[in-house]
Amino acid sequence: MEILKMDNVSLTYQTVESETKAIENLSLVVEDGEFIALVGPSGCGKTTILSLASGLIKPTGGTVTLMGKVVDRPSADTGYMLQRDMLFEWRTIERNVLLGPEIRRSLDAERRAEAEELLKKYGLWEFRKHYPNQLSGGMRQRAALIRTLALWPKLLLLDEPFSALDFQTRLSVCNDVHKIIKSEKKTALLVTHDISEAVSLADKIVVLSQRPATVKSTFTIDLDAPTPLKRRESAGFTKWFDTVWKEVSV
Amino acid sequence: MKKLKNGHELFVQKSKRRKVKIVAIQLVLLVFLIALWEIAARLYWIDSFITSSPSRIIKMLGELGSQGLWTHIWTTLYECIIGFIVSTVLGCAIAVLLWWSDFLRRVLEPYIVVLNSLPKIALGPIIIIWVGAGAKAIVMMTVLICIIVTIISALNGLLATDEGKILLLRSMGASKWQILTKLVLPGAVPTFLSVLKINVGLAWVGTIMGEYLVSGAGLGYLIIYGGQVFKLDLVMTSTVILCFLAAIMYFAVALAERLLRRK
Numbered sequence: 175m176e177i178l179k180m181d182n183v184s185l186t187y188q189t190v191e192s193e194t195k196a197i198e199n200l201s202l203v204v205e206d207g208e209f210i211a212l213v214g215p216s217g218c219g220k221t222t223i224l225s226l227a228s229g230l231i232k233p234t235g236g237t238v239t240l241m242g243k244v245v246d247r248p249s250a251d252t253g254y255m256l257q258r259d260m261l262f263e264w265r266t267i268e269r270n271v272l273l274g275p276e277i278r279r280s281l282d283a284e285r286r287a288e289a290e291e292l293l294k295k296y297g298l299w300e301f302r303k304h305y306p307n308q309l310s311g312g313m314r315q316r317a318a319l320i321r322t323l324a325l326w327p328k329l330l331l332l333d334e335p336f337s338a339l340d341f342q343t344r345l346s347v348c349n350d351v352h353k354i355i356k357s358e359k360k361t362a363l364l365v366t367h368d369i370s371e372a373v374s375l376a377d378k379i380v381v382l383s384q385r386p387a388t389v390k391s392t393f394t395i396d397l398d399a400p401t402p403l404k405r406r407e408s409a410g411f412t413k414w415f416d417t418v419w420k421e422v423s424v
Numbered sequence: 425m426k427k428l429k430n431g432h433e434l435f436v437q438k439s440k441r442r443k444v445k446i447v448a449i450q451l452v453l454l455v456f457l458i459a460l461w462e463i464a465a466r467l468y469w470i471d472s473f474i475t476s477s478p479s480r481i482i483k484m485l486g487e488l489g490s491q492g493l494w495t496h497i498w499t500t501l502y503e504c505i506i507g508f509i510v511s512t513v514l515g516c517a518i519a520v521l522l523w524w525s526d527f528l529r530r531v532l533e534p535y536i537v538v539l540n541s542l543p544k545i546a547l548g549p550i551i552i553i554w555v556g557a558g559a560k561a562i563v564m565m566t567v568l569i570c571i572i573v574t575i576i577s578a579l580n581g582l583l584a585t586d587e588g589k590i591l592l593l594r595s596m597g598a599s600k601w602q603i604l605t606k607l608v609l610p611g612a613v614p615t616f617l618s619v620l621k622i623n624v625g626l627a628w629v630g631t632i633m634g635e636y637l638v639s640g641a642g643l644g645y646l647i648i649y650g651g652q653v654f655k656l657d658l659v660m661t662s663t664v665i666l667c668f669l670a671a672i673m674y675f676a677v678a679l680a681e682r683l684l685r686r687k
Contacts, residue, residue: 228595230591230594230595247597248594248595248596248597249597250596250597252595253595254591254592254595254596256588256591256592257588258588260586260588260589260592262589262607262610262611264610264611264613273593273596273606274596276606277593277596277597277598277602277606278596278597325596331595
């Protein structure tokens with residue numbers, strides 16, 4: 175089943191000084207259960223694609239559809255996770271996690287129970303009454319993911335969610351996030367400039383061109399390893415890394 | 425492990441001792457200054473007609489006690505607190521309004537900048553003519569002095585909200601009202617608390633300034649009157665009372681801040 179479909183999408187930014195074409199004729203399909211990574215040269219408009227998918231901005235050309243419906247405003251079916259964890263310092267972890275349902279006015283006993291379940295499952299239950307500044311960077315990022323999941327989105331949009339972490343933490347959080355996304359059977363669209371991260375996480379890698387961004391090529395990663403860490407150790411990893419790296423650089 | 429604990433205990437003890445030392449020396453310094461003032465006056469090193477002295481201040485306090493001291497204190501305190509509350513509440517409300525409407529903020533920006541640099545005391549005569557001489561004019565002066573600073577600092581606090589957090593809420597489908605109440609206002613609590621502290625000081629400036637201009641009672645009135653009839657005892661006594669009141673109000677706000685921060 176197609177979850178997200180971007181059909182011939184273009185986006186032009188207007189400023190007083192000039193007009194900037196950020197995206198031109200981009201087509202992309204995300205199937206149910208897929209983990210897709212978008213990579214491309216910096217400043218090519220990767221984040222803009224996520225903004226389009228989440229309905230924060232509207233395309234100037236083409237259509238974006240989510241499960242057959244045109245996306246024209248943020249919906250509860252997409253969950254957006256940003257570079258930094260964006261936890262609210264004055265809320266406990268529990269109340270941070272429940273932020274989405276609270277905003278959507280769908281906070282009820284059932285939602286609470288679901289969130290509790292997630293907190294328990296992913297090792298944050300004992301910290302539910304703690305404040306974000308009492309948690310490590312990795313735990314904070316996990317809390318941010320649970321906050322995103324608490325709305326039960328069909329599609330997760332991940333905007334370089336690990337880039338603010340140090341390398342050691344990044345590897346383990348990457349593993350955690352992958353595990354959580356796979357065990358919750360979520361579909362995910364990841365934006366990253368880190369090619370090794372893309373190769374270790376994604377089922378499919380979409381390489382974007384320089385601005386205005388369009389799809390340059392798509393690779394289906396056939397590494398057979400259960401976790402990102404295992405993938406990094408597997409034999410084909412370097413080969414894939416080189417292939418994608420060359421595609422991005424030329 | 426035991427040794428480590430001893431090390432910590434030692435550190436705690438040391439820092440406690442340091443705190444006690446600081447308070448003790450603060451008190452000793454105060455007593456010393458008062459004693460020096462008194463001795464200098466008694467031994468005619470200084471002319472106590474001009475400088476007054478602690479004993480004369482106490483005597484003056486006794487005299488004033490039977491001549492409506494409490495009325496004067498209450499008048500000033502009342503004007504100051506009303507001015508403080510009005511300017512804080514109104515200023516923060518205006519700041520929220522300017523946060524809400526980017527357009528309005530752009531329009532009003534130059535007016536706020538000019539009002540901020542204008543010495544508000546210059547508006548004294550206008551205030552008296554407009555609202556009449558009396559408590560109203562004094563409260564008005566206090567509000568004028570406090571409100572512009574309140575608006576500017578509160579607005580800066582509101583505008584300093586993390587763009588990423590706003591984006592997060594928008595991606596969850598939050599309305600502008602939700603962004604304000606769930607993120608911007610709670611995030612600006614530290615700013616509001618520092619605004620309160622600034623305003624306590626400014627409210628006293630405004631009140632006393634107002635009383636200098638126009639008043640029939642109050643501590644500012646006593647100071648001006650005392651100066652005119654050359655009763656320095658009266659001036660000094662009122663100033664000392666003012667010191668106490670300002671300190672009490674500051675500590676009340678600091679206490680409120682501590683309670684809020686703990687939450």
